[in-house]
Amino acid sequence: MMQTPLPRYNVQQTYDWNYAHPPAAPDYQEVRFPGEWDFCGLQVNGPLGIAAGPLLNGAWCRYYAALGWSVLTYKTVRSSARACYPPPNLVPVACGMLRGDETEVQQAREMEGTWAVSFGMPSQPPDVWRADVERTRRALRPGQVLVVSVVGTVQPGWDVDDLAADYARCARWAMESGADAVEANFSCPNVPTCDGQLYQQPEQAAAVAAVLRETVGRLPLIIKVGFLGSDEKIEQLLEALAPWADALSMTNSVALPVRGQDGRLMFEGQKRGICGEAIFEASLEQVRRAAQIVKRRSFALHLIGVGGVFTVHHLQAYLQAGAQSVQCATAAMLVPDLVQRIRAEWPER
Numbered sequence: 001m002m003q004t005p006l007p008r009y010n011v012q013q014t015y016d017w018n019y020a021h022p023p024a025a026p027d028y029q030e031v032r033f034p035g036e037w038d039f040c041g042l043q044v045n046g047p048l049g050i051a052a053g054p055l056l057n058g059a060w061c062r063y064y065a066a067l068g069w070s071v072l073t074y075k076t077v078r079s080s081a082r083a084c085y086p087p088p089n090l091v092p093v094a095c096g097m098l099r100g101d102e103t104e105v106q107q108a109r110e111m112e113g114t115w116a117v118s119f120g121m122p123s124q125p126p127d128v129w130r131a132d133v134e135r136t137r138r139a140l141r142p143g144q145v146l147v148v149s150v151v152g153t154v155q156p157g158w159d160v161d162d163l164a165a166d167y168a169r170c171a172r173w174a175m176e177s178g179a180d181a182v183e184a185n186f187s188c189p190n191v192p193t194c195d196g197q198l199y200q201q202p203e204q205a206a207a208v209a210a211v212l213r214e215t216v217g218r219l220p221l222i223i224k225v226g227f228l229g230s231d232e233k234i235e236q237l238l239e240a241l242a243p244w245a246d247a248l249s250m251t252n253s254v255a256l257p258v259r260g261q262d263g264r265l266m267f268e269g270q271k272r273g274i275c276g277e278a279i280f281e282a283s284l285e286q287v288r289r290a291a292q293i294v295k296r297r298s299f300a301l302h303l304i305g306v307g308g309v310f311t312v313h314h315l316q317a318y319l320q321a322g323a324q325s326v327q328c329a330t331a332a333m334l335v336p337d338l339v340q341r342i343r344a345e346w347p348e349r
């Protein structure tokens with residue numbers, strides 16, 4: 001019998017359209033992996049969750065929650081409303097596995113697993129997302145957690161303390177709305193200002209993380225970071241963040257300019273975050289190196305592996321590399337019930 005495909009993110013449409021057209025949640029299906037799984041100290045049904053991105057609002061969270069995902073990250077929000085970049089927001093690209101030292105990628109005709117993301121971290125006004133988070137948290141089941149991703153929004157003349165206060169404002173609101181954990185995005189590859197690039201400045205990153213820790217108290221605090229490239233940079237960042245964060249989530253894509261099919265650079269030559277299959281090896285390698293440093297330096301940090309997870313083998317590779325938890329964005333947008341498919345291939349013991 002032919003199965004009707006599950007509704008999913010409509011890549012022919014804009015972010016705004018998708019925000020306004022979430023699929024209706026089906027009946028809840030629990031997806032429990034054998035054994036005990038914890039996400040930053042919270043008990044969850046399995047090791048695989050959804051990274052910040054696909055879950056544009058509470059209705060999208062509730063759709064994926066009903067399909068059995070246990071860790072749901074509410075897409076990054078801000079302290080004031082922000083529009084999405086103009087379309088195209090998702091551009092398929094053709095490339096092999098990226099190492100991080102490439103200079104550009106080429107636009108592809110069809111999506112084959114990798115795309116450039118050009119959203120610019122849009123946000124609803126705080127009163128909208130705060131009420132939405134509250135409603136969403138109430139709809140989750142035991143073994144499911146809601147992470148809210150936040151970012152500070154730099155204003156002209158601000159220093160790092162102002163930026164930290166803005167991050168903290170969002171984190172406090174997320175916490176008051178019932179978030180089980182707060183994720184602070186220190187890396188947005190398509191936002192060139194320092195709110196998108198904190199992960200490359202360990203000292204400033206530590207200053208913001210310290211204020212966030214003070215704000216959220218004992219609530220799990222996750223910091224999302226980008227591709228770093230060298231052991232030295234990874235170690236510097238881990239050292240800076242270990243006193244404040246419970247976990248680091250890596251990586252938030254590989255940032256590269258995109259050459260369009262007409263031969264010209266798209267997005268005025270600015271970099272965009274390349275997400276999906278092509279970043280699997282580079283992200284996995286970064287997790288492996290980070291895990292070795294965490295062990296050697298005895299840092300109390302969990303690692304969340306993100307990047308190019310499409311199969312049970314990818315999930316297992318991240319766990320073996322030292323991640324405590326794994327998340328996907330691209331694959332979950334293309335295959336909303338991926339968690340059920342991966343669970344079906346997971347060994348029973």
Ligand SMILES: Cc1cc2nc3c(=O)[nH]c(=O)nc-3n(C[C@H](O)[C@H](O)[C@H](O)COP(=O)(O)O)c2cc1C
Nearest residue numbers: 051052053076185251252275276307308328329330
């Ligand atoms: C459509 C889309 C939107 C995204 N938006 C965010 C975001 O708002 N905040 C964030 O921290 N990461 C964002 N990301 C990055 C993902 O969380 C993830 O780090 C990246 O896509 C790599 O995972 P993947 O290969 O499974 O897609 C986004 C990714 C995609 C595909």
